[in-house]
Amino acid sequence: xxxxxxxxxxxVYGALVLYVALCVIPGLIGVGYSFTDWSSYxxxxxxxxLKNFKTVFSADENYLKYLNNTLLFTVVTTICKSIIGxxxxxxxxxxxxxxxxHRAIMYMPAVISTLIVGMIFKSILNPQxxxxxxxxxxxxxxxxxxxxxxxxxxxxxxxxxxDIWKGVGYIMTIFIAGxxxxxxxxxxxxxxxxxxxxxxxxxxTLPLLMPAISVTTVLNVLYGLKVFDxxxxxxxxxxxxxxxxxxxxxxxxxxxxxxxxxxxxxxxMFIFMLIVGYFMIKVMTKEEVEE
Amino acid sequence: MKRIILFAxxxxxxxxxxxxxxxxxxxxxxxxxxxxxxxxxxGEVTKQDITITYMVSQDQLQDAEIALGEKFTExxxxxxxxxxxxxxxxxNLLSTKINAGECxxxxxxxxxxxxxxxxxxxxxxxxxxxxxxxxxxxxxxxxAELSVNxxxxxxxxxxxxxxxxxxxNTKIFAANNLTIPTTFDEFKAVCETIKTSGVTxxxxxxxxxWHHVLWFPEMxxxxxxxxxxxxxxxxxxxxxFSASPVMKQSLDQxxxxxxxxxxxxxxxxxxxxxxxxxxxxxxxxxxVANQGFGAEVEAIGGDLKAADIGYFVIPLVDxxxxxxxxxxxxxxxxxxxxxxxxxxxxxxxxxxxxxxQYLIDNVSKNNVLPFSGVQDKYSEIxxxxxxxxxxxxxxxxxxxxxxxxxxxxxxxELTAMILGDTSSEDVLKNIDKNRAxxxxxxxxxxxxx
Numbered sequence: 057x058x059x060x061x062x063x064x065x066x067x068v069y070g071a072l073v074l075y076v077a078l079c080v081i082p083g084l085i086g087v088g089y090s091f092t093d094w095s096s097y098x099x100x101x102x103x104x105x106l107k108n109f110k111t112v113f114s115a116d117e118n119y120l121k122y123l124n125n126t127l128l129f130t131v132v133t134t135i136c137k138s139i140i141g142x143x144x145x146x147x148x149x150x151x152x153x154x155x156x157x158h159r160a161i162m163y164m165p166a167v168i169s170t171l172i173v174g175m176i177f178k179s180i181l182n183p184q185x186x187x188x189x190x191x192x193x194x195x196x197x198x199x200x201x202x203x204x205x206x207x208x209x210x211x212x213x214x215x216x217x218x219d220i221w222k223g224v225g226y227i228m229t230i231f232i233a234g235x236x237x238x239x240x241x242x243x244x245x246x247x248x249x250x251x252x253x254x255x256x257x258x259x260x261t262l263p264l265l266m267p268a269i270s271v272t273t274v275l276n277v278l279y280g281l282k283v284f285d286x287x288x289x290x291x292x293x294x295x296x297x298x299x300x301x302x303x304x305x306x307x308x309x310x311x312x313x314x315x316x317x318x319x320x321x322x323x324x325m326f327i328f329m330l331i332v333g334y335f336m337i338k339v340m341t342k343e344e345v346e347e
Numbered sequence: 348m349k350r351i352i353l354f355a356x357x358x359x360x361x362x363x364x365x366x367x368x369x370x371x372x373x374x375x376x377x378x379x380x381x382x383x384x385x386x387x388x389x390g391e392v393t394k395q396d397i398t399i400t401y402m403v404s405q406d407q408l409q410d411a412e413i414a415l416g417e418k419f420t421e422x423x424x425x426x427x428x429x430x431x432x433x434x435x436x437x438x439n440l441l442s443t444k445i446n447a448g449e450c451x452x453x454x455x456x457x458x459x460x461x462x463x464x465x466x467x468x469x470x471x472x473x474x475x476x477x478x479x480x481x482x483x484x485x486x487x488x489x490x491a492e493l494s495v496n497x498x499x500x501x502x503x504x505x506x507x508x509x510x511x512x513x514x515x516n517t518k519i520f521a522a523n524n525l526t527i528p529t530t531f532d533e534f535k536a537v538c539e540t541i542k543t544s545g546v547t548x549x550x551x552x553x554x555x556x557w558h559h560v561l562w563f564p565e566m567x568x569x570x571x572x573x574x575x576x577x578x579x580x581x582x583x584x585x586x587x588f589s590a591s592p593v594m595k596q597s598l599d600q601x602x603x604x605x606x607x608x609x610x611x612x613x614x615x616x617x618x619x620x621x622x623x624x625x626x627x628x629x630x631x632x633x634x635v636a637n638q639g640f641g642a643e644v645e646a647i648g649g650d651l652k653a654a655d656i657g658y659f660v661i662p663l664v665d666x667x668x669x670x671x672x673x674x675x676x677x678x679x680x681x682x683x684x685x686x687x688x689x690x691x692x693x694x695x696x697x698x699x700x701x702x703x704q705y706l707i708d709n710v711s712k713n714n715v716l717p718f719s720g721v722q723d724k725y726s727e728i729x730x731x732x733x734x735x736x737x738x739x740x741x742x743x744x745x746x747x748x749x750x751x752x753x754x755x756x757x758x759x760e761l762t763a764m765i766l767g768d769t770s771s772e773d774v775l776k777n778i779d780k781n782r783a784x785x786x787x788x789x790x791x792x793x794x795x796x
Contacts, residue, residue: 116780288436
């Protein structure tokens with residue numbers, strides 16, 4: 057026990073009770089229900105062992121595809137948001153005209169409701185009358201006018217692109233804050249030594265931005281694993297099952313009244329996020345120790 | 348000075364809080380007094396300060412009903428908040444809301460004697476409307492599909508005399524010397540001729556999630572005719588969809604139509620709400636629609652009149668049976684709602700004979716509504732259509748259990764099949780699997796073994 061602590065331990069009890077009552081206990085009950093046949097069709101609830109888990113991991117079901125889609129979404133959006141966000145942050149920390157306007161424009165999508173973004177892009181990406189295809193046709197690139205949300209081969213990539221567009225401004229803002237916290241003295245010293253722009257970025261900006269990159273990676277990964285609203289509003293999991301992810305699957309199971317399968321999917325996701333979270337925190341802590 | 352300001356502020360705060368309390372009391376009294384009954388002893392309608400919520404799928408609410416809702420508000424003071432939900436999201440959202448115990452005062456849903464029990468659990472989630480004065484005016488066939496154990500739970504929204512058939516532009520048919528097809532091969536020949544003339548043969552709208560499904564279960568009577576006893580066997584779980592050659596043939600023919608380009612290029616992003624506009628423009632020749640479609644096309648204001656739209660049954664698997672279905676979208680009152688009495692007043696108002704007639708006269712797709720004492724508006728071309736097909740049969744989603752609840756799932760399966768991501772065999776297997784899941788959850792004894 058730390059004798060120098062400023063506040064007694066019982067100060068934490070109130071928050072702890074609320075957290076346990078509102079988060080931990082319902083979570084554990086949810087995990088418990090995944091071992092039952094809980095549904096809206098019957099008031100009786102029976103223990104069924106691992107039956108629901110077998111269902112979720114069965115090759116006859118689509119859930120493994122949902123899991124793959126969720127992981128693909130997480131990896132692609134995390135990488136793209138980080139790279140584009142970083143590039144924009146580097147650009148928008150230079151002395152350019154209308155800097156704040158540029159920053160505001162790039163950040164704007166982050167403050168728009170996801171459902172509104174979904175509706176807007178559903179219209180923009182309409183293959184027949186959408187803004188994007190009309191524009192492509194008008195400049196003679198009709199062959200590039202694809203069925204963005206209607207073709208099962210590209211729909212998921214379109215959804216990811218819209219999500220990257222929406223989320224990149226937020227990540228950029230965190231990077232801008234990180235870059236502005238770097239002392240100009242490092243850059244001045246590097247300039248005296250004749251370092252190029254790329255060398256300055258690689259040897260000064262990137263290493264000193266690692267804490268911010270860690271934070272944004274955690275945020276992006278957690279967001280990606282939990283993704284629901286952008287997919288719900290753009291494609292509702294379609295065409296067919298092409299853009300289904302785990303949480304649209306959970307939603308559909310609940311809406312079908314198959315509560316137990318829904319909670320099983322949530323439990324699988326919980327365990328998966330726990331593992332991912334554990335390793336990410338371990339890596340981040342390691343970096344802090346090294347610093 | 349400071350004390351005076353403080354005192355003045357305290358007085359203002361006290362006064363304003365008293366004023367607010369009085370206002371609340373007045374409102375509460377008005378609402379309580381009114382909710383006991385909609386009318387006073389003198390027969391005058393008491394104005395109520397209540398807002399009822401009505402959750403409805405976008406295709407199931409018409410402007411005419413909203414106009415009636417406004418008149419209802421004028422008469423009773425009860426406001427109606429229409430919560431209109433996109434069709435592709437409606438079923439999931441409704442089920443989620445009902446399952447979470449947070450549904451609107453009134454909700455719309457498909458009827459059907461099996462589904463209102465297995466999907467809506469109306470005995471628990473909806474209010475028994477048998478005692479309402481209008482209940483006896485509902486057509487007995489329609490009422491049977493909205494009743495459980497002799498209790499009526501729903502009020503029909505749409506014309507259930509109409510059937511989903513292929514509505515076609517008679518001018519395009521005449522220009523190409525085409526006649527109504529009676530087999531699938533003839534239908535393909537018609538489509539080919541129309542396609543060659545530069546018109547897209549069929550308007551289809553997959554993105555809505557429900558419309559393209561119609562091609563498959565609406566053929567229920569044809570499947571039964573091809574394999575007698577199929578419906579009973581499916582309900583007794585002694586056969587499966589995947590064991591039925593005629594159902595596989597039907598799905599393969601749907602795929603063949605799409606692959607032949609008869610649905611055009613934009614079927615994945617089209618919306619049913621634009622169907623009348625696209626048929627009126629002459630860009631498309633046919634669409635699966637009900638018999639109010641001609642009036643909808645005329646309402647667009649182009650050259651085409653209602654009489655220019657003819658109908659024939661969907662000729663997949665050479666079907667020539669008129670596919671009837673007494674089940675349609677219906678209004679239900681949520682049993683967990685706070686404004687049950689006000690919601691009952693709304694349904695009673697809609698079911699007044701003059702208002703039902705108003706809905707028939709002012710909603711293009713309604714030729715009649717399943718209530719007694721109203722006048723239909725069937726045109727000659729519609730009468731001809733009905734008289735062309737002497738054999739009638741009921742659709743699959745009404746006769747076979749656990750089909751209608753997975754309508755949107757079937758839509759996804761069909762979409763995957765159309766796009767080449769899955770096969771017709773897999774579609775049928777997945778329908779069987781979904782049926783088994785629902786039967787197991789409902790503890791259906793036929794699925795015990």
